[in-house]
Amino acid sequence: MRLTLALLATCAALPAHAEETFPATLAGHAWLPALTLVTPPADAPRDAWLSGKFTGKTRNDSAMSAPADTGKNYGNHPTDLSLPFIGQPVQGMSGFAMNRAEDGSIYTLTDNGFGSKINSPDALLFFHRMNPDFTTGKVQRLETVFLRDPDHKVPFRIAYEGTEGRYLTGADFDPESIQVLNDEIWIGDEFGPYIIRATADGRVISVHQTMLDGVALNGPDTPGTVVPAAPGKDFRVQRSGGYEGMALQPDTNLLWAMLEKPLLGDDGTPEGDFLRVMTFDPASADWTGDSFRFKLAEGAVAIGDFNFIDATRALVIERDAGEGDAALACAEGATDTSACYPMPAKVKNIVLVDTADRDAEGYIRRIGHIDLMNIADPDGKAPEGMKPAEGPFTFPFQTIEDVMRVDDTHIIVANDNNLPFSGGREIGKAANNEFILLSVPELLAAH
Template identity: 35%
Template sequence: MRRTAATAAATLLLALVPAASAEADRSARGDEPTLLGRAILPADAYQPGPPSGALVNPANGVVPPFPGQPIPGFSAVLDAGGGTFWGMTDNGFGTRGNSGDFLLRLYRIDPDFRTARRGSGTVDVEGFLQLRDPDGHVPFPLHRPDRLLTGADFDLESVRRAPDGTFWFGEEFGPFLLHTDATGRVLDAPVPLPGVQSPQNPFLGDAAPTLPASRGFEGMALSRDGQRLYPVLEGALVGDPDPRRRIVHEFDLRERRYTGRTWTYQVDEAFPGAVLGDFTALPDGRFLVIERDDAQGAEARQKKVYAIDLRRTDRDGVLVKDLVLDLLDIRDPAGVSLPARPGEYGVGEVFSFPLQSVESIEFLGGNRVLVANDNNYPGSDGRWVGRDRPDDTELIVVRVPGLR
């Protein structure tokens, strides 16, 4: 480990110190979202494990298979205390068919954020929890005989830690909720969403899917009292006359069942095909939602964070949303994102996070959030002008005035 927990926490707090400039002073007073810190995990930071990517197509100069397990970005990030975080990867390479050699894990990471005053901007990977089902709770065949979970079994997209220390994962193949202990050991059978099945659902049989592929539980919030989960469908249901509708569900952790309560969230009218990248709770009862398009680089148009309150709907029963952060337009008066790497797009005084799959947001306290990307290794290349090299995994800390 590079730093003690106390030193890591202090490094993150240094991001609160504004640079000595007039524009930074305005940002510090809360006038506009400002970049406080940035850390980068290289795309090729392979981790211990068997070779992977045997069925992945070459992209951006990368030719599979890979000499170990890549970290293809993070689909969820949780504060683990002391300046460290849990970073959760998804199913690996995008489909059930090509991800059987990708192991499902939670990585413990220690970012040393580059801030206005200090920090290397690097990320240490301290270890991981391997998800596994040795007790046979998963009622359908798994890809590996040793019952280590892979991307051919589940497409994990969200995770929350319950007050008892166990983890709950939201995933897309079912969509299911998956419950593990603090070490990644599956504790119960996956919980299906009543009446909803994707094309990859192992129990679909001859029935027609009610949800398109890859539109399951991308985001999932935990209530501030730790008693309820709020998984939200990434896309609209099959046949929904409103293609902008995204449904928020409520799951009672004590009773281990869906309560039947739902809410309607609508994506922006200009982007009816937008997906929801993540969903997390704030201490005041509101929630933050990432709403994004599937574009990247200069073509990206919709990478926004909205605040909602489940107690606040319009006359049609749709959740009212307030824009708090445009990820394509973040002030960087202190030059946290500089110097630019060769061919780097979107850095400088106006910092942009134009990455294809922005899928992680974590509240850090006060008016600060952490945002991270899934880099779809080796496919996404939104950070590079030439669009000819794979995106790294980026973690940024942003001061967001609208949170107070």
């Protein structure tokens, strides 16, 4: 009996299911230069021709006059770029749509601009069609569509309220995820968080507030949240914690909207190491009432994208907040961080989940993952200057926010480069928009 009890105790201490780590091989690499700019529409306010004027402590109308850096947490490394920009920055990609355009190009989008409501009122919001060419290593931008609200569907005052075009800006929404359904665009926003429905040419059709268990979810940047506001009571969504991932489920056409960070509990602290997932029905333009949970791996603090690969299985990017090659990590206690990374990238995973397999608490089963900090490159696909100091190829960016299935063996992953505030690949240089093609047959075949 003692032996049996001891054995049971040992079994109870073991994990119920050990998640498998699958290999990943670099099959292609393409990139869009960091400083890639587009001109605003002809009928946009003149204000939009100089973007990033409010990223400092005071307004700055002098083009390219304020050098940018990565900030204290990342070593204050210069990025060799200066604000404000003449035109609008294409900057990092913040989501891939599952379905491609008729010509095979990828629908992707740029986020709110420079990181917050306060500093982005002159950053226009738009999505793109892009085509990464893994033979030439170049990314072609085929089309850019600007979001606008001519029919006054946005339920609050927008930054360009009194203008004729009523173009949306980063002071209005933070678009982070995109899907295409029936020739319409569905966008997940972080500020509300909201789901935005728009036409293919960028006109807003409707805006939908988030509901969980019959109660509206708000964040500190939701219109109507005013200071002083108590975290966990007046708002439960963390800042920059809205819809970083929003997957379109085949067959059902339901949108599975996943929050980037854990919700706050009544005490103002995260309710756990998991993220909420709510389902929205575009056909009825309403929430289904169902919600689920995605458990983060140890060390992960947020997700970056979420896309189905078949009727029930999906890919999720989970990540820590680190940036840069671990081989160039700063020594503990270092005061000079000019040539090292004080918080290097460690946890950057692409996780395969089965949304149809859930436990009694609603946790979606994690099948396995690949490690983006350990990518084999036997054929030397990584361009010169983008290889790590030592070891395998890595994707060491703070915000990796795009993943989609290509075929039965390949996926594409891309980063949001937070222009001009993120580095990661090379100290002293702004991160480019990198698109990597990965061969991951074992991951995609797993069940």
